Amino acid sequence: MALLTGRFADGLAVGSDLITTxxxxxxxxxxxxxxxxxxxxFFICGDDPDEVSRAGLRVMKMAPDSAVIGCSATGVIGDGQGVEISPAVSVWAATLDGARLTTFALDTLRTDDRFVVVGLPERSSDDHAAILFVDPYSFPTEGFVERSQEVLGDLPLIGGLANAIQGRGAVRLFADGEVHTEGAVGVLLSGPVNISxxxxxxxxxxxxxxxxxxxxxxxxxxxxxxxxxxRLEEIVSALDExxxxxxxxxxxxxxxxxxxxERHERGDFLIRGVLGIDPEREAVAIGxxxxxxxxxxxxxxDAATADEDLYELLDAHREEFGRVDGALLFSCNGRGSAMFGSADHDAVAVRDTLGPISVxxxxxxxEVGPVAGQNHVHGFTASVLVFSTHPGADHTYDQ
Known part of the structure; x- marks a missing residue:
């Protein structure tokens, strides 16, 4: 059922009839x-991409006067829980008095030596952040996000790479009444809205x-x-089992x-994967x-480290900002039950620390989110966009 806060609310339904759901x-x-x-x-998990499209169109028709964006996924989060690899729909709604919301859809044009992204909204001095949902099979996500500062300045991007149970070709993106089968969609948040x-x-x-x-x-x-x-072999040999x-x-x-x-400890790094080794060159390949x-x-x-990290960051946010109204949560599909044994972990952590808010x-x-003021694409990450009543928001907490 929906969580009533007045300004923020969410709904979660599970069922094979996706339109009814x-x-x-x-x-x-x-x-x-x-x-x-x-x-x-909104976020939709379903087996048939055409049915996902119809369900998304239905959501958009039910909120005709709102800025609406959504995407397909292999799992959704809502009502304090996660649902993985099962037909389900999660919807999050907010009343943002006075805020300016500019939805957009991004496409790419191929030139001789690069992709050019088109469809970006014009920037204003009171822009705070942009939510971004991407089809990873058709959009140059890494290049766009990592170089976003050149075009968007210090605007934080937060969101995630959409997916579908059927994989490539089945991803669906939604923005203001339209279904997109490639590219990216998002919404620019501007004006009197406090976010972090x-x-x-x-x-x-x-x-x-x-x-x-x-x-x-x-x-x-x-x-x-x-x-x-x-160096790597030396480090590994000194570790416990x-x-x-x-x-x-x-x-x-x-x-x-x-x-x-002076020192670099946990939280001071941008994390990237180690892809393999080259024994002949005694080299290590990284992402x-x-x-x-x-x-x-x-x-x-591991699960214990990831759990501790998320709770510490959310606790720090609560201590600085106090009351929080709502949040959007973009959690890696390698977390959930695969890492923690429960699909609910990250949603529960947000509600445990920030209060009984709509998530x-x-x-x-x-996942897309800023680290040390720079936008990056991550893996195994929980990226959270927090809406606060505190007038001094617009901060980033990362590890």
Missing amino acids: AETATRQALSGLAGPPDLVC TVVSQGCRPIGPTMAVTAVEDNLLLELAGQPALA DDRDLVASGLQIGVAMNEYA DVVEIGRTVRFQVR AGFFAAG
Whole structure:
């Protein structure tokens, strides 16, 4: 059922008849508001992409005077819980008195040597953030997000990469009455609205911090003057058996966001995956390109670390801002039951720490959110957009 807050509400319905399910979830969300919605976000998990399209059209018709965006997913979040790989619809609605909401749809044009993104809204001085839902199969998400500062300045982007049970070709995006089968959709939030972001990467460092002393593309050749693979083997050999198991199940590396910090601990890094090793070159391949001189530190991730990280960040947010009204949650589809044994974990964490607020979102194939003021695409992350009554919002909390 919808959670009544007056200004924010959400609805969740589960059922194989997606149109009826969409109607139920939408009615729940809209009935929880004290007035008409200004912004509606919705998320649909279903087997048939055509039925997902019809369900999305139904949601949009039920909120004709609102800014509406949505996407398909392999799991949805709402009513304090997560639903994975089952037909379900989650709807989140908000009354944002005086806020300016500009929806948009992004497409790409291919030139001789690059993609050009078209459809971006014009920027204003009182823009606060943009919510972004992306089809990862057709849109150059990594390049667009990582270089967004060149076009959008310091505007935070938060959202996720949509997906579908049928995978490529089945992703559906929705914006103001239209169904999109590729590209990206979003909404720009401007004017008198207080928002902040929380980005929990959920990793713990192992071994020492090291400077990159030789690199080729995404291959780390040397760390602190020694072959990168030798450095990694040295670190792993010093770990206990439990941490070695974590290394085997998915080693990560953190790139320090502040090169001038005296120490680099958990929360000071942008996390990227370790993709493999090249024994002949004694190199380590990572999911990013870093420059010589950058500081890095290997990382591991497990449920306990991810749980602690998310709760600490949300607690810090609550201590600074106090009352929170609502939130959108974009959680990696590798979290949920796969990591925590429960699809409800991240939704419960948000409600545990920020209060019995309206929270909805989806399980994403990659999450978008700012770290240290820079927009990035993440994996295994929980990215949260928080709506607060505190007049000094517009902050980012990340680890």
